[in-house]
Amino acid sequence: MKEFKRQAYQKLVEQSGGVSVESLFVLLGRVQDTFGCVPREVVRDLAARTGFSEALIYGALTCYKDFDVRPER
Amino acid sequence: MKERKVLTRRVGKYEPLDLKAYKDMGGLGGLRRALDIGPDSVIEEIKLSGLTGRGGAGYPTGLKWGSAAREKKTPKYFICNADEGELGTFKDKVLLDGDPWAVLEGILIAAYAIGAEQAYIYIKGEYEDTFNLWGKLAVEAKKAGLLGKGILGPVGLQVARGKGPYIAGEEFALISSLEMRRAMSRLKPPYPSQQGLFGKPTVVNNVETIANVPVILAEGAEEYLKLGVKDEPGTRLFSLSGDVKQSGVYELEMGSGTLRELIDEFGKGTISGRPIKAVQPGGGTSALLAADSLDCSLTTEGIRKVGSSIGTAGVIVYEQGKSGVDIVKGLMEFYGVESCGRCVPCRIGVVRMKEIVERFSDGKGTPEDLEQLRQIGKACVVASTCGMGQAFPLPVLSALELFGEDFETVISKVPA
Numbered sequence: 196m197k198e199f200k201r202q203a204y205q206k207l208v209e210q211s212g213g214v215s216v217e218s219l220f221v222l223l224g225r226v227q228d229t230f231g232c233v234p235r236e237v238v239r240d241l242a243a244r245t246g247f248s249e250a251l252i253y254g255a256l257t258c259y260k261d262f263d264v265r266p267e268r
Numbered sequence: 269m270k271e272r273k274v275l276t277r278r279v280g281k282y283e284p285l286d287l288k289a290y291k292d293m294g295g296l297g298g299l300r301r302a303l304d305i306g307p308d309s310v311i312e313e314i315k316l317s318g319l320t321g322r323g324g325a326g327y328p329t330g331l332k333w334g335s336a337a338r339e340k341k342t343p344k345y346f347i348c349n350a351d352e353g354e355l356g357t358f359k360d361k362v363l364l365d366g367d368p369w370a371v372l373e374g375i376l377i378a379a380y381a382i383g384a385e386q387a388y389i390y391i392k393g394e395y396e397d398t399f400n401l402w403g404k405l406a407v408e409a410k411k412a413g414l415l416g417k418g419i420l421g422p423v424g425l426q427v428a429r430g431k432g433p434y435i436a437g438e439e440f441a442l443i444s445s446l447e448m449r450r451a452m453s454r455l456k457p458p459y460p461s462q463q464g465l466f467g468k469p470t471v472v473n474n475v476e477t478i479a480n481v482p483v484i485l486a487e488g489a490e491e492y493l494k495l496g497v498k499d500e501p502g503t504r505l506f507s508l509s510g511d512v513k514q515s516g517v518y519e520l521e522m523g524s525g526t527l528r529e530l531i532d533e534f535g536k537g538t539i540s541g542r543p544i545k546a547v548q549p550g551g552g553t554s555a556l557l558a559a560d561s562l563d564c565s566l567t568t569e570g571i572r573k574v575g576s577s578i579g580t581a582g583v584i585v586y587e588q589g590k591s592g593v594d595i596v597k598g599l600m601e602f603y604g605v606e607s608c609g610r611c612v613p614c615r616i617g618v619v620r621m622k623e624i625v626e627r628f629s630d631g632k633g634t635p636e637d638l639e640q641l642r643q644i645g646k647a648c649v650v651a652s653t654c655g656m657g658q659a660f661p662l663p664v665l666s667a668l669e670l671f672g673e674d675f676e677t678v679i680s681k682v683p684a
């Protein structure tokens with residue numbers, strides 16, 4: 196993930212009151228709205244921090260038409 | 269027939285983020301009284317008021333709160349359903365944008381009554397401006413001590429933005445969505461009040477339902493009961509759209525007029541001036557009513573008697589010149605891609621019905637198609653898990669009954 200994006204992501208985490216299962220959907224929504232997609236690094240990071248598997252997060256994300264897991268083109 | 273502005277009385281009268289203006293207009297009176305009388309009495313008051321859900325199903329709000337409050341498991345959650353996905357329904361947005369503090373006040377009272385420390389508001393993805401407003405509102409509320417470690421004790425509000433699916437408005441699908449799973453419904457019971465978000469007791473209420481709460485608390489259930497009719501107190505926000513000259517949201521006292529009066533007096537009649545062909549009184553999944561059934565009273569019972577339902581009070585008008593085939597094609601195009609896929613009748617039925625309707629629309633229907641449409645529709649209604657599968661066939665089935673000749677005409681013109 197590019198450096199500026201990592202910083203922006205950290206800010207979103209702070210805005211959401213940290214990473215928790217309770218706020219995961221809200222946080223990922225903010226990531227999507229800010230970056231236009233959910234970068235792979237974010238999924239990896241959130242999986243590690245919530246105990247969810249990456250597959251579970253991808254499985255859910257790809258089911259919503261307003262979530263995009265492909266990098267911006 | 270006249271509008272009766274109770275929930276909408278402050279809409280547009282103050283800057284949405286201005287808490288002081290809201291207070292000056294009598295805001296937070298409901299919350300103050302709630303804190304005075306305590307959670308149990310709040311629930312009693314809501315029960316007494318006869319308030320029922322405005323999100324479509326019409327379940328008594330006080331019962332729902334009572335059952336969540338009785339549960340021993342903690343934490344508990346409160347969710348305000350602002351997904352407003354039903355076709356022809358756009359009344360929640362009026363409250364969310366025009367009097368957001370009243371909705372927040374309702375959320376706080378609800379959370380207090382059931383003992384929830386975490387609340388959510390789940391806002392339809394398309395309502396981007398509303399979502400941004402609520403993000404700022406939550407910050408203001410925290411500053412004012414309404415959220416955070418505030419006057420109610422700790423209560424947090426997460427502002428979530430929907431990410432597309434229509435089904436996410438259904439309470440269990442919404443809950444799954446907040447759990448970062450696919451938005452899918454499931455069988456009830458257990459109800460959300462027993463096993464909801466993260467398996468904990470959860471109350472899900474529609475925005476309009478919640479906007480009633482501060483009014484009931486501030487004025488008392490007895491005052492509230494003077495609104496509307498005996499079995500159905502209060503007002504309803506009717507979203508009027510389709511082939512009418514003047515679409516919009518109109519707040520009416522329950523039973524204060526008929527469906528026809530609503531369409532004629534507020535909608536100013538049809539766009540073309542041609543007579544009405546059909547009306548859906550309760551959103552896109554309510555059964556169609558023919559023009560001769562419109563003199564029904566605007567109550568749950570009044571509309572049920574003529575064969576449809578009040579649902580979300582989204583009144584969609586279709587004028588003559590449209591064929592029954594066109595009407596259901598528009599609807600099935602929307603619902604046809606929205607099944608969550610959890611239960612078979614809805615998953616398969618919605619797609620097959622969409623295909624058949626499209627065949628008719630292309631001028632290719634057969635008598636067998638017609639029979640299949642009926643059978644699949646009926647099977648979905650009786651065998652589906654949630655309200656989606658149970659309801660989307662209703663307009664199609666009613667179209668076959670009321671406007672069967674529109675479908676027969678297509679069949680008769682198919683070249684042999």
Ligand SMILES: Cc1cc2nc3c(=O)[nH]c(=O)nc-3n(C[C@H](O)[C@H](O)[C@H](O)COP(=O)(O)O)c2cc1C
Nearest residue numbers: 321322323351352353437438439473474477655656
């Ligand atoms: C397919 C489907 C979609 C729904 N969409 C919404 C919605 O967008 N907003 C809403 O408030 N309720 C919606 N509901 C109803 C909810 O499941 C739930 O009954 C409601 O939010 C409860 O609140 P209430 O008791 O205050 O009406 C939907 C139901 C179904 C079956």
